Amino acid sequence: xxxxxxxxxxxxxxxxxxxxxxxxxxxxxxxxxxxxxxxxxxxxxxxxxxxxxxxxxxxxxxxxxxxxxxxxxxxxxxxxxxxxxxxxxxxxxxxxxxxxxxxxxxxxxxxxxxxxxxx
Amino acid sequence: xxxxxxxxxxxxxxxxxxxxxxxxxxxxxxxxxxxxxxxxxxxxxxxxxxxxxxxxxxxxxxxxxxxxxxxxxxxxxxxxxxxxxxxxxxxxxxxxxxxxxxxxxxxxxxxxx
Numbered sequence: 001x002x003x004x005x006x007x008x009x010x011x012x013x014x015x016x017x018x019x020x021x022x023x024x025x026x027x028x029x030x031x032x033x034x035x036x037x038x039x040x041x042x043x044x045x046x047x048x049x050x051x052x053x054x055x056x057x058x059x060x061x062x063x064x065x066x067x068x069x070x071x072x073x074x075x076x077x078x079x080x081x082x083x084x085x086x087x088x089x090x091x092x093x094x095x096x097x098x099x100x101x102x103x104x105x106x107x108x109x110x111x112x113x114x115x116x117x118x119x
Numbered sequence: 120x121x122x123x124x125x126x127x128x129x130x131x132x133x134x135x136x137x138x139x140x141x142x143x144x145x146x147x148x149x150x151x152x153x154x155x156x157x158x159x160x161x162x163x164x165x166x167x168x169x170x171x172x173x174x175x176x177x178x179x180x181x182x183x184x185x186x187x188x189x190x191x192x193x194x195x196x197x198x199x200x201x202x203x204x205x206x207x208x209x210x211x212x213x214x215x216x217x218x219x220x221x222x223x224x225x226x227x228x229x230x231x232x
């Protein structure tokens with residue numbers, strides 16, 4: 001396993017178009033996270049899955065954004081009717097519960113991100 | 120709500136000089152603390168984390184950080200930097216029992232020869 005994989009690495013789209021990104025977490029990791037990073041800023045949390053259940057969503061995740069993890073493995077993030085303000089790096093991360101059941105003691109491993117440019 | 124402030128947006132240093140990247144946080148509940156590094160066009164890599172125990176934490180690439188609860192700080196240090204340390208560094212907190220990370224705005228470390 002080579003880590004968290006995100007595709008595509010880069011996406012240029014016209015305003016108003018829909019885009020979909022994919023994230024493949026590290027195998028056996030049951031937690032998956034999406035973050036957005038705009039230029040010159042730190043990543044901001046968007047949403048989090050445990051297995052196939054979406055357990056938390058940020059207020060940043062407007063109605064145009066939807067994330068899925070149908071089989072508890074890979075995840076997709078779709079943005080409908082893209083706007084120029086959606087231009088950012090979209091980061092995916094995954095983590096696994098500690099074997100001792102101490103679920104707080106886990107590290108999130110990040111993918112290389114998908115850079116979206118809306119023109 | 121939690122927040123993280125990285126006091127310096129950019130830090131230029133000469134190669135082999137020591138460096139300190141400052142991080143302060145605000146939270147009404149106990150948090151875990153992290154430092155991540157991001158190289159150009161890459162994702163984030165964990166440098167080190169503080170969960171409990173000794174307040175001095177050692178990480179990868181010769182970095183270390185000290186947790187100071189009274190000053191709500193978690194400053195990152197390295198005694199001697201290398202050109203390859205040029206990157207963006209992010210401090211982050213996570214509430215105990217929660218999952219999401221809250222990041223600071225980042226500090227760009229530039230190493231001059």
